[in-house]
Amino acid sequence: MSESQDHKPSPAANVKVDGESIDLEDEAHGTVVGTKHSTKQKILRVIWDTFDKSPEERRFVTKVDLWIMTYVCLAYFVKYLDQTNVVNAYVTGMKEDLNMKGNEYNMLLTMFTIGYTLGNLPSQLMMTKIRPSIWLPTLELIWGSLVMCMAAAKNIETLYALRFLIGFLEASAYPGFLSLLGNWYTPQELGKRSCIFICSAYVAQMFSGYLQAGLYAGMDGKHGLKAWQWLFIFDGIIGIPVCILGYFAIPDSPTNSKALWLKPEEKAIGISRMERVGRKAPAKLTWKTIKDVFTSWPVYLFSVPFASQLLAIRIYNYFNIYLKDTGRYTVEQVNVIPTAGYAFQVVTTLIMAWVSDGIGKRAPSIFFGIAIGITGTIILCFYPENNHSLMLAAWILTFGQSGASALILTWINEILTFSTEQRLVVFGVVETFGFAMNAWVILYTYPSGEAPRFKIGYQMATMFFAVEAIFIAAIVFCEKKWKPKGHPDRV
Structure with a gap:
């Protein structure tokens, strides 16, 4: 459900651009004041949300897209390239070179998750004190340097320490970027x-597979370094120009932006757009805000499905290990075949996004993704190992629900549109809870000794998808019945 259904928007804003007064679109009715949309315009609006805007607002949104979307997509691409390179490095020689045994691979993932969990909420709180345009790129520069240091690791203990620190610093990215998007875009967008x-994360996962396969074929042994070491070095190098871009591209929020690429009249459009959907400017974080967060339902009901979604889709991280265990494929193929799953992620995520924006509701698209993912995990529960094609199809289906996490956090942006501070805190808590659960659950559900036939893991993934569906239904009910604390319309 879009936030325009929860708030009484202010009248369509009137601002001056280049000395001329223009009327911005009334988000509640999807019209520019004084105009009526044809069926064709409504269809175009669903295809892309700037087609039916005034020329001035269309230019503004396009400009914001050029800067913000370019940066967050590139930065998240680099972040996920790092997260994916561990499994690709593991199946391309790191396991043997560092003599990794037993549950050490899972422990490596867990150390990252512990760091990520501990870094989430502090990073969100720091963004109420330090501008995102300074905070986010600086952390990216530091963790990019640590990624390159992984190439020099001589033992698993060093990797544990580095993965913890990298996870702690990378925790800023996902909730930070979504908070940033919530400062500039309306529910329709x-x-x-x-x-x-x-989707930039899924492209990164695809790219990592191809990159590792290419490095294995062309760089393995060059200058005394193995292909998996070159992967970490390349990942760190790629991130440097992206974080430099961040210092210039991130515009903070419309009311306090110092971005050089925004003109004063464009800031006015940004402010007016947020005012008409009831999205408030950043204010001081107070104890009352924190009390409102923890005595209202969103922080609790969103935490469970977000965690369940993360735990359910964790299963596809073991696709490479399954492929390697079959003995059917070369090292290059083990790295490349999972890219089909990431491509499937891109398609399903974009379908979910367009449908949810088009109908103004998030839940139906999330349920669609759950249906795809749970189909794959149910097949894996039966483990038809004699039917290799069906096994491959099942693994690829487990990738199909990943886009739901973005829609869940988008939903939070909309329900808590009235308070930037509540959004930041709830984002931090929801992410912290989700990754705290991930830190220990995978050790019991995917023990390395059972790879690749994780009997309990496949059943648990199915259960987590079901739990996610139940809580999404509960959120739909609560959203209709109760306003969150602090909401201006709360009785």
């Missing part, structure tokens, strides 16, 4: 852009 942004 936010779902698409959140999902386009998260």
Whole structure:
């Protein structure tokens, strides 16, 4: 459900651009004041949300897209390239070179998750004190340097320490970027852009597989370094120009932006757009705000499905290990075949985004993704190992629900549109809870000794998808019945 259904928007804003007064679109009715949209315009609006805007607002949104979306997509691409390179490095020689045994691979993932969990909420709180345009790129520069240091690791203990620190610093990215998008885009625009942004992660996962395969073929042994070491070095190098871009591209929020690429009249458009959908400017974080967060339902009901979604889709991280265990494929193929799953992620995520923005509701698209993912995990529960084609199809289906995480956090942006501070805190808590659960659950559900036939893991993934569906239904009910604390319309 879009936030325009929860708030009484202010009248369509009137601002001056280049000395001329223009009327911005009334978000509640989808019209520019004094105009009536044809069926064709409504269809165009669903296809892309700037087609039916005034020329001035269309230019503004396009300009914001050029800067913000370019940066967040590139930055998240680099972040996920790092997260994916561990499994690609593991199946391309790191396991043997560092003599990794038993549950050490899972422990490596867990150390990252512990760091990520501990870094989430502090990073969100720091963004109420330090501008995102300074905070986010600086952390990216530091963790990019640490990624390159992984190439020099001589033992698993060093990797544990580095993965913890990298996770702690990378925790700023996902909730920070979605908070940033919530400062600039309306409900009609936010779902698409959140999902386009998260698709950059899937592209990174695809690219990592091809990159590792290419490095294995062309760089293995060059200058005394193995292909998996070159992967970490390349990942760190790629991130440097992106973080430099961040210092210039991130515009903070419309009311306090110092971005050089925004003209004063464009800031006025940004402010007016947020005012008409009831999205408030950043204010001081107070104890009352924190009390409102923890005595209202969103922080609790969103935490469970977000965590369940993360735990359910964790399963596809073991696709490479399954492929390697079959003995059917070369090292290059083990790295490349999972890219089909990431391509499937991109398609399903974009479908979910366009549908959810088009109908103004998030839940139906999330249920669609759950249906795809749970189909794959149910097949894996039966483990038809004699039917290799069906096994491959099942693994690829487990990728199909990943875009739901962006829609869940977009939904939070909309329900808590009235308070930037509540959004930041709830984002931090929801992410912290989700990754705290991930830190220990995978050790019991995917023990390395059972790879690749994780009997309990496949059943648990199915259960987590079901739990997610139940809580999404509960959110729909609560959203209709109760306003969150602090909401201006709360009785």
